[in-house]
Amino acid sequence: MTVDGHVNYYAVSLAIAVCSMLPFVLAFEGRKPQARELVVIAVMVAIIVVSRAAFFMLPHFKPAVAIVIIAGAALGAQSGFVCGALAAFVSNFLFGQGPWTPWQMLALGLIGCLSGLVFSGAARLRRPRPGLPGLPGLPGREEGAFASVRARKRAERLRTAALCAFGFLITFALYGLLLDTAAVAIFSSGIQGEALIATYAAGIPLNLVHAAGTAVFLAVFARPMIEKLERVRVKYGLYGGRAAGCRPYSGRGKPRPYGGR
Amino acid sequence: MPPLQRAGQAPPLRWAVSMGNATQYSAFAGYHPLVNYLFFGYVVLVTALFPHPVFLAISFAAALGTSACLARRSMPKFGLLLAPPLMALAVVFNVCFTHRGVTILGYLPSGNPLTLESLLYGAASALMIGGVVLWCACYGAVMTSDKFLYLFGRVVPAMSLILSMALRFLPRYRAQAARIASARRGIGMGVSSPANPLAKLRAGGEILSVMVTWALENAIETSDSMRARGYGLPGRTAYANYRLDDRDRGLLVVFAVAITILLVLVFSRIVSVSYYPVFVMNAGGASPAPTVVWAAAYPVWRAVAYACHAAVCFLPLGLEVREDWIWRRARTGMLVDGAD
Structure with missing residues (x-):
């Protein structure tokens, strides 16, 4: 990556961005995912892109990161990564591809992956259960569906608050800083501390708006969206989700969500 | 170009081509x-x-x-x-x-x-x-995305399939969102025009949530249909409209x-x-x-x-x-x- 003795930072950072996405891509492709999984991911990608396009008039106040976080939380880390990375790629078909595309893909992919690790990783390790996905230890439906409506609402609120805080932090810290660093690598002949600090400082207001937007959209969208995703997951037995006493929908005949054989 | 087009006269051929598909x-x-x-x-x-x-x-x-x-x-x-x-x-x-x-x-x-x-x-x-x-x-x-898919369909098949489906979903979801919004207006759940931003955001969230339900149900149907047609079975080929001829060589x-x-x-x-x-x-x-x-x-x-x-x-x-x-x-x- 050196041309005539000095390091080309753009080349190095591009190589890093591409190489860090490769393991995810290879793992996903190597698993030979089922058609049903692919279609659900495609749905999420399309929804992210549509939602980014729908708020074109508000710069930086976009629901895209929020929905990537929801996708990661509901579908798991690997699908979250694929959703985020492909959503960045597809939406740039509308907004313009450029030298920034690989970094947007990496940033959104990592956000989806981290969200999956934080919000669905622990739950996946246990027996998949119906009801609410989310933070380990929160009550699901089987733990007192009627007795503790209040407790469930409180748990839901807690989960939404956790999602909002996570969204705010990760948008500001990961997406903002990663893309600001990429901007320095694109614009400058080297990575100087001074240039980095100036770029980060200039980026703070924009990143704050973006992060606040993510938190607001999570507060509004998270509950309904996760419920819908969970409903489909349970109804059709996607991603290991299944209703109590019900075998996963095999694709033959009508699904029998509640009650089994 | 406009002076060429008069009333009752067919538009010049060039228009017909460039209106149909810009990249053509x-x-x-x-x-x-x-x-x-x-x-x-x-x-x-x-x-x-x-x-x-x-x-x-x-x-x-x-x-x-x-x-x-x-x-x-x-x-x-x-x-x-x-x-x-x-x-x-x-x-x-x-x-x-x-x-x-x-x-x-x-x-x-x-x-x-x-x-x-x-x-x-x-x-x-x-x-x-x-x-x-x-x-x-x-x-x-x-x-265009179809060319990209043609090139990378064999290298990263799952990702390419997601890409092509997502691109197809975009216009479909836009149309569906408009349909949902008009249905909501029809039953009196639309947002009045000088609404406060929060109400608008909430309404947008609800439309999105309706659309997600519809889209996911629709997705299951799509994937069942794909399964029925033998997606992922060995020996299947894909139609491609490209040929490497002497000009390309x-x-x-x-x-x-x-x-x-x-x-x-x-x-x-x-x-x-x-x-x-x-x-x-x-x-x-x-x-x-x-x-x-x-x-x-x-x-x-x-x-x-x-x-x-x-x-x-x-x-x-x-x-x-x-x-x-x-x-x-x-x-x-x-x-x-x-x-x-």
Whole structure:
């Protein structure tokens, strides 16, 4: 990556961005995912892109990161990564591809992956259960569906608050800083501390708006969206989700969500 | 064009073509996706990675010409509008934050030196960024998503399938969102026009949530249908509307020859550049030069390198211009024929 003795930072950072996405891509492709999984991911990608396009008039106040976080939380880390990375790629078909595309893909992919690790990783390790996905230890439906409506609402609120805080932090810290660093690598002949600090400082207001937007959209969208995703997951037995006493929908005949054989 | 169209007269053929599918009309887009992709891969990588001023100038000029030519054919103007501010930013950024270089022109208000070298590198990186942005805009116009899927469908099949399905879903979801909104208005759940932003956001969230339910149910149907048609079974092939013919092979040979010559000349350092600490261009070849004759021929080899780079960069523009010329000549002929 050196041309005539000095390091080309753009080349190095591009190589890093591409190489860090490769393991995810290879793992996903190597698993030979089922058609049903692919279609659900495609749905999420399309929804992210549509939602980014729908708020074109508000710069930086976009629901895209929020929905990537929801996708990661509901579908798991690997699908979250694929959703985020492909959503960045597809939406740039509308907004313009450029030298920034690989970094947007990496940033959104990592956000989806981290969200999956934080919000669905622990739950996946246990027996998949119906009801609410989310933070380990929160009550699901089987733990007192009627007795503790209040407790469930409180748990839901807690989960939404956790999602909002996570969204705010990760948008500001990961997406903002990663893309600001990429901007320095694109614009400058080297990575100087001074240039980095100036770029980060200039980026703070924009990143704050973006992060606040993510938190607001999570507060509004998270509950309904996760419920819908969970409903489909349970109804059709996607991603290991299944209703109590019900075998996963095999694709033959009508699904029998509640009650089994 | 408008004067040609009168009441009761069929629009000229050119309109019919350019309205149907914008990329159809571009001559370069008519070549095989592999040719398109290799071309853009070459120009974007060379522009981004090799900061030689002559190379950058050639690449930028070609990018400007090609994108201006494609912009007439309904390419989005986004790249053309975005490039100038980014280029200005690149110069300012370098001058302000890079203080390497030995030729001091003056001092910045911060007390840091303003060097000729950082100014030159700023200018070079402005050309680089402008070139890459414009080439990416052209890429978007020429490499449509179906071509991308054709090329990468075998390398990353699952990801490509997601990509193609997501692209198909976009217009579908937009239409469905409009349908849901109008249904909600119909049952009196629409948002009144001077609504506060929070209510609008909430309504948007509800429409989105309805759409997600519909989309996911729809997705299950799609995937069952795919399963029924044997998705993922071995031995299935996909239809592709592309054929690598002699015309494409010719361009591939041109690319291969030009790129080989360039690689040899760049890695033997006959064409080279260095910005810091002093700006030096084409400092020499392998030193010491093998023979005097070889050293004397350096200017010739440099001219060859520039010519090769220019030949590749200006290739699509040349094809477009040639196509235009052929078209204009053919149409003049038709008009004369029609007058008879």
